[in-house]
Amino acid sequence: MFGLLYLLNINDLTVKGFNLKDLQTKAAALAGDNLASQEQVNALQSYYALSARADKLNMVAVGNIDYLTVNRSAVAMKITGGRTLRRTDFNFFGFYVAQPPKKFPARRRPDKL
Numbered sequence: 844m845f846g847l848l849y850l851l852n853i854n855d856l857t858v859k860g861f862n863l864k865d866l867q868t869k870a871a872a873l874a875g876d877n878l879a880s881q882e883q884v885n886a887l888q889s890y891y892a893l894s895a896r897a898d899k900l901n902m903v904a905v906g907n908i909d910y911l912t913v914n915r916s917a918v919a920m921k922i923t924g925g926r927t928l929r930r931t932d933f934n935f936f937g938f939y940v941a942q943p944p945k946k947f948p949a950r951r952r953p954d955k956l
Contacts, residue, residue, distance in 0.1 A: 886892060
């Protein structure tokens with residue numbers, strides 16, 4: 844009886860060992876593929892590859908860059924509905940932000956006589 848259990852256990856361990864060896868071989872192959880892919884990505888992202896592709900696309904290098912400076916204190920004033928717009932009526936990007944209309948209290952209806 845114990846001999847049979849021993850043989851089944853040894854058989855199970857042998858099968859698991861072969862499966863483990865196959866998985867280790869696959870993992871090593873995938874690691875090699877991953878390394879090759881990373882090398883290919885690095886080669887395509889290199890400066891020389893990018894500059895060659897830029898030349899093929901007829902791109903030119905950027906020279907001096909001039910930035911537009913906006914004088915935030917000089918905002919055009921417009922009178923709308925008797926109200927002058929203030930600097931606070933504009934958001935960070937300089938767009939007008941409409942203020943919600945003021946709510947007036949509801950009129951009370953006179954009681955019916």
